[in-house]
Amino acid sequence: LMERKTRAKINRKEVMLAKLRKSCSCTPKKLKNFVMDFFPVLRWLPKYHCKEYIWGDVMSGLVIGIILVPQAIAYSLLAGLKPIYSLYTSFFANIIYFLMGTSRHVSVGIFSLISLMVGQVVDRELLLAGFDLNDDVPPALGDGSLQNNSQINTTAFNLTIAGMNAECGKECYAIGIATALTFVAGVYQVLMGIFRLGFVSMYLSESVLDGFATGASLTILTAQVKYLIGIKIPRSQGHGMLVITWINIFRNVSQANLCDVITSAICIVVLVTAKELGDRYKHKLKFPLPTELVVIVVATLVSHYGKLNELYASSVSGAIPTGFIPPKVPHFNLMLRVAVDALPLAIVSFVFTVSLSEMCAKKYAYTIRANQEMFAVGFCNIIPSFFHSFATSAALAKTLVKTSTGCQTQVSGVISAMVVLLVLLFLAPLFYSLQKCVLACIIIVSLRGALRKFRDVPARYHVNKVDTVVWVVTMSASALISTEIGLLVGIVFSMLCIIVRTQRPRTALLGQIQDTSFYEDDLEYENLSSVPKVKIFRFEAPLYYANRNYFLKSLYRLTNLDPNLEAARRKKYEKKEKQHLKNGDHTTANGLSIGETTLQLVPKQIDFQALVVDCSSISFLDTTGVNTLKEILKDYKDLNISVLLACCNPSVIDSLKRGGYFGKDFGSMQEMLFYSIHNAVQFAKDQK
Numbered sequence: 001l002m003e004r005k006t007r008a009k010i011n012r013k014e015v016m017l018a019k020l021r022k023s024c025s026c027t028p029k030k031l032k033n034f035v036m037d038f039f040p041v042l043r044w045l046p047k048y049h050c051k052e053y054i055w056g057d058v059m060s061g062l063v064i065g066i067i068l069v070p071q072a073i074a075y076s077l078l079a080g081l082k083p084i085y086s087l088y089t090s091f092f093a094n095i096i097y098f099l100m101g102t103s104r105h106v107s108v109g110i111f112s113l114i115s116l117m118v119g120q121v122v123d124r125e126l127l128l129a130g131f132d133l134n135d136d137v138p139p140a141l142g143d144g145s146l147q148n149n150s151q152i153n154t155t156a157f158n159l160t161i162a163g164m165n166a167e168c169g170k171e172c173y174a175i176g177i178a179t180a181l182t183f184v185a186g187v188y189q190v191l192m193g194i195f196r197l198g199f200v201s202m203y204l205s206e207s208v209l210d211g212f213a214t215g216a217s218l219t220i221l222t223a224q225v226k227y228l229i230g231i232k233i234p235r236s237q238g239h240g241m242l243v244i245t246w247i248n249i250f251r252n253v254s255q256a257n258l259c260d261v262i263t264s265a266i267c268i269v270v271l272v273t274a275k276e277l278g279d280r281y282k283h284k285l286k287f288p289l290p291t292e293l294v295v296i297v298v299a300t301l302v303s304h305y306g307k308l309n310e311l312y313a314s315s316v317s318g319a320i321p322t323g324f325i326p327p328k329v330p331h332f333n334l335m336l337r338v339a340v341d342a343l344p345l346a347i348v349s350f351v352f353t354v355s356l357s358e359m360c361a362k363k364y365a366y367t368i369r370a371n372q373e374m375f376a377v378g379f380c381n382i383i384p385s386f387f388h389s390f391a392t393s394a395a396l397a398k399t400l401v402k403t404s405t406g407c408q409t410q411v412s413g414v415i416s417a418m419v420v421l422l423v424l425l426f427l428a429p430l431f432y433s434l435q436k437c438v439l440a441c442i443i444i445v446s447l448r449g450a451l452r453k454f455r456d457v458p459a460r461y462h463v464n465k466v467d468t469v470v471w472v473v474t475m476s477a478s479a480l481i482s483t484e485i486g487l488l489v490g491i492v493f494s495m496l497c498i499i500v501r502t503q504r505p506r507t508a509l510l511g512q513i514q515d516t517s518f519y520e521d522d523l524e525y526e527n528l529s530s531v532p533k534v535k536i537f538r539f540e541a542p543l544y545y546a547n548r549n550y551f552l553k554s555l556y557r558l559t560n561l562d563p564n565l566e567a568a569r570r571k572k573y574e575k576k577e578k579q580h581l582k583n584g585d586h587t588t589a590n591g592l593s594i595g596e597t598t599l600q601l602v603p604k605q606i607d608f609q610a611l612v613v614d615c616s617s618i619s620f621l622d623t624t625g626v627n628t629l630k631e632i633l634k635d636y637k638d639l640n641i642s643v644l645l646a647c648c649n650p651s652v653i654d655s656l657k658r659g660g661y662f663g664k665d666f667g668s669m670q671e672m673l674f675y676s677i678h679n680a681v682q683f684a685k686d687q688k
Contacts, residue, residue, distance in 0.1 A: 004650070040372065041099050044409065056406030061415020063290070063405045064107055064398055068416055069423050070292040071110060071398075071446070073317065073431060074439035077227065078115035078220060080122040080133075081174055083320050083431070085388055086110055087424050092384035093392040094417040098410045100376035102368040103357035105407050107398035107416075108380060112446060113216050114349055114393045116223075117483055118178055121341045124237050125177045125334075131170045133235040178390040180334035184342035185391055186381030189350055193374035201351045201370075208490040209351065210453055211471040215478025215486050217450035218242060220443060225249055227440035228264040230257025230315060239481050259312035260437040267295055267441035275445060282404070292442050296434060304433035315436045320428040327386045344484045345391055346381075353377045353394040360403065397446065466501070470494045505541030507554035510614060510677070517678035519614075533607070534684045535559050536677060538614040543625035551628060561606060563635035609641055610684030614677055616647035626659030633661070633672075642687065644680040645673050 036042050072086035079086065090109045097108040123133055192198065222245045226233050232255075233248040274291035308314040354373050361368045380392050402412060453471075461468040473493050478486025510519040511528030519536055522528050537555055541547060556562040613629075621629070633643045648656070653673065656662060662669040674680040 037369075037372065038375070039099055040102050041410070048409065048411070053408035053411070056408045057411040058415055060402050060405040060407035061412035062419060064402055064412065065416040065419025066290045066293050067398060067401065068109060068420055070296045070439075070442055072420070073296075073320075073434070074442040074446075075110050075112055075115040077436065077439055078112060078119045078223065078443065079178065079390055080119040080126070081178060081390065082171060083317055084325075084424075084428065085175055085178070085390060086115075087320075087420055087428070088324075088387055089384060089389040089392055091417050091420045091424065092387055092389050093380045094413040094420070096380045096383055097376055098413045098417075100372070100379055101357075101410055102372050102376070103360055103394075104366065104409050105360040105364065105399065105403050106353065106357050106394045107402045107413070108353065108377070108394050109392055109398065109416075111349075111352070111393040111395045112220055112443065113213060113352075113483075114345065114391050116216055116220050117341075117345050117348070118181060118390045119223075120237070120483065121181055121338055122174050122177050123235055125337065126170065126174060127237055129173055131173065175388055175390075176331055176334055177338065179328075179330040179385040179388060181338040181342050181345065182381045182389065182391045183330040183385035184335050184339055185346040185349065186378045186383075186385065188342055188346035189374050189378030189381065192346070192350070193371050193378060196371060198350075198354070198370045198374055200347060201354060203491055203495065204347070204351050204487075205467075205470070205494050207467040207470040208474050208487070208494050209355070211474030211490055212348075212478050212483070212487050213450050214453045214471075215475040215480075216483050217447045218475075218479040219483060221447060221451070222246060224440035224443050227315070227436045228260065228444070229253065230260030230313075230437060231255050239485070241482065242479050257312065257314060259308055259314045260435065263299065263308075263314070263435055264437045264441055267299065267438050268445060270295060271441060271445040272448075275448065295442070296431070296438060299438040300431055300434045303435050308435065309433065317431055317434045317436060317439070319432055322425055322428050324424070325388050328388070330385050341484070344487055346378075348487065349381070349391060349393040350374055350377055352396075356394040356396060356399050360399065363403075397449065466497050470497060499546065502541045502544075503547045504550055505539065505547065505617075507540070507551075507558065508538045509558045510536035510538055512681075517676070519677045519681075531681055531685075533609045534612060534681055535608045535610070536612045536614060536681070538617065540617040542620045543618050543628060544620070544622040545624040548624050548628050552632070555632065559608070559611065561639075563632070563639055563641075566606075567635070567638055606639065606641070610644060610680075610687065611636055611641055612644045612646055612677060612680045612684065614647055615645055615649075615652055618652055619649070621652055621655040621659075623659070626655055626661060629656070630659065630661055642684065643672075644684060646677045646680040647675065648673060 068090045069087070072090045073083040076083040076086040093109045097106075101108065126133055192200065219242055222242050223235075225245075226249065229249075231249070231252045233245070233252050236244040236248070271291055274289055278285065278289050278291075303309065303314065303316060309316045350373070353376075354368075354370050357368045357373055358370075377393070384390075384392070457468065457471075460471065470490065470493060474486060474490030476486075477489035481489070508521040508523060511522040511525075511530050512519050513525075514527060514529055520528060521538070522530070535558075537558060539551055539554070543551055611632075618625075629643075629645070636643050645656075656673075657666065662672060671683070674683065
C-alpha cells in the first residue's frame with residue numbers, strides 16, 4: 001500500500017504579502033534587471049559577434065528590405081490607406097522590435113491579414129462619416145514632396161465626427177481611424193502583458209488559425225479582383241462582403257480595362273513562375289529572387305513612358321510624399337469608436353507573432369519570453385500610432401526568407417528599416433506611375449501559401465476529422481460573414497467540439513490479455529479473455545456534470561444491468577409475494593413454492609459480482625462526478641455487487657475523500673481503491 005506524502009501547510013496570505021513586498025521593492029540591481037528585461041537588446045547587443053554575425057544580418061536585412069518596399073506599397077490597398085503610411089509602419093516596427101523583441105529571427109512589420117482587418121474598420125468608419133469609398137481623387141501633379149502632396153485630397157469636409165471638429169479630408173480621417181485603432185490594440189496587448197494574459201492564445205488552435213488565415217485570404221483575393229481587371233465597383237461592407245463583391249464584379253465585368261487585364265495577366269505569370277522556380281531551386285539559391293521589386297520597377301517604367309494612365313485610364317498609385325509627417329496624438333473620441341474592433345486585432349497580432357517566435361526559437365535552440373513578446377508587439381503598435389502608422393504583426397513569409405538568408409539577430413531588422421528609410425526619403429516619388437493592378441497581383445500571389453491549404457484538406461481529414469470540421473467552419477465564417485466574426489466562431493466552435501468530445505467519450509468493457517496482468521478494450525483487440533464474475537468498465541474522460549448521464553447510460557448498457565430498474569422489479573416482486581402470503585397462498589405468482597422464491601430474486605442476467613471502474617482516463621471529478629460514483633456504489637451494493645475503483649490519480653482520490661466516498665474514517669478505502677486493474681480483479685476473485 002502506497003502512502004501519500006504529508007504536505008506542509010502554506011500560509012497563502014504570507015506568501016502573497018511576501019510576493020507583494022518583493023515586487024514593490026526598488027533596488028538598483030532590480031531596476032537594472034527590469035530595464036534589461038524590458039529592452040533585451042541591452043543584453044545581447046554587447047555580446048554581438050561581429051565577424052560571425054554581420055554578413056548574415058546585412059544580407060538578410062537587405063533582402064527583407066527589398067521585399068518590404070513593394071509589399072508595403074501593395075498592402076496599403078488592403079488597409080484603405082496611402083502607400084506612405086505602409087512605409088512608415090514597416091520602418092518603425094522594425095526599429096522597435098529590434099529594441100524590445102526576444103526572437104532573433106522573426107520579421108515584424110506589415111502583414112496582409114492585419115492590413116485587411118484595419119482596412120475593414122477604416123472603410124466602415126468612412127462610410128458612417130459620409131465619405132465615398134470609391135472617390136478616386138485625381139493625383140496631384142508635382143515632385144511628390146510633402147508640401148506639394150498636401151492638396152492631394154481636393155475634396156475636404158468640415159466635419160464634426162467623433163469629436164473631430166476640423167477640416168479633414170477622406171485621407172486624413174482614414175489615417176485617424178487607423179492610428180486610433182492601432183493605439184487601442186497596442187494598449188490591449190500591453191495590458192495583457194501586465195496581467196499575464198498570454199494564455200488567451202492557447203484558445204486559438206492550429207486549425208482555427210489556419211482556417212482564419214485561409215478565409216481571410218479569400219476575402220483579400222476578392223477585394224483585389226476589381227484592381228486586377230480595372231473596374232470601379234462599390235466597396236462592400238458588413239456581413240457577406242465576399243458574396244456581394246463577386247456579384248458586383250460579374251455585373252460590371254463588361255467594363256473591364258483591357259490595359260489592366262493584360263498587365264495583370266503578365267505580372268501574375270511572371271510572379272508565379274518566379275515563385276515556383278524559387279521553391280524548386282531554393283537549395284541552390286543563396287537568397288530569394290527579388291521578383292516583386294523587379295516587377296514593380298519594370299511596370300513603373302512601362303506605365304510612365306507608355307502613359308498608360310493618360311491613354312488607357314489605368315489606375316495608378318499617384319504621388320507618394322517623401323520625408324516624415326509631424327507626429328500626432330491619436331484622437332481619443334475615435335478610440336471609443338474602434339475599441340471593440342481593436343480586441344480581435346490585438347489577439348491575432350499577438351498570436352501570430354508568438355507562434356512564429358516560438359517556431360524560430362525551437363528550430364535554432366534558444367528561448368523567447370512570451371510575455372515580453374506581448375510588450376514588444378504592443379509598443380510596435382502604440383509608438384508608431386503617433387507617427388501615422390497602423391497595426392503590425394510578425395509575417396510568416398518574410399520570417400522564412402529571413403532565416404533562409406542567414407539572419408542571426410535583429411540587427412537585420414535595422415538594416416531592413418534603413419532600406420525602407422532610403423525609399424521614404426528619396427525614392428518614393430518614383431512610384432508615381434505604378435499601376436494598382438500590379439500591386440493587386442503582388443498581394444494575390446503572396447496568398448499562395450494560405451490558398452494551398454485547400455489541397456491539405458484530405459490529409460487533414462485523414463489525420464483528425466474534428467480538426468478538419470473546425471478548419472472548414474472557421475474558414476467559411478471568416479470568408480462568408482466577416483474576419484472578426486469568423487475568428488470568434490472558430491474559437492467557440494472548437495471549444496464546443498472539446499466539450500462534446502468530453503460529453504460523449506469512448507467507453508468500453510475490458511478483457512484480460514492472456515497470461516498477463518494487463519487489460520484492454522474487448523471490441524478493439526482479439527484474443528482477450530473475460531474475467532468470470534467481474535466486469536471492468538473504462539470511461540475515457542473527466543467525470544463531471546455534463547457527462548454524468550452518459551456515464552450511467554454507458555455503464556448500464558455495457559454491463560446489461562440497470563440497478564435502479566432491477567431494484568424496482570425486485571420490490572414489485574416482493575410486494576406481490578407478501579400479498580400472496582397474506583391471502584394464505586403458499587405459492588408465488590409464478591406457481592413456485594416459497595422456498596423457490598429466492599431463485600427468482602437473483603435474475604439470470606446478473607452474471608457478475610464485482611464491477612471494476614478503470615479511472616486511469618478520468619483526470620478530475622467535480623461534485624456531480626463524486627455523487628455519481630457514490631450513487632452507483634450504493635445502487636450496486638443493494639444488488640450485492642461490489643464496486644472497485646482502479647488507477648485513480650491523486651486529484652481524483654482527494655475529490656473522493658472530500659466527497660465522503662470512503663466513509664468518515666476512510667476505513668474501507670483499502671477494499672474500494674486499487675492502484676491497478678489487476679489488483680482489483682484479484683481482490684474481486686478472492687471475495688466470497
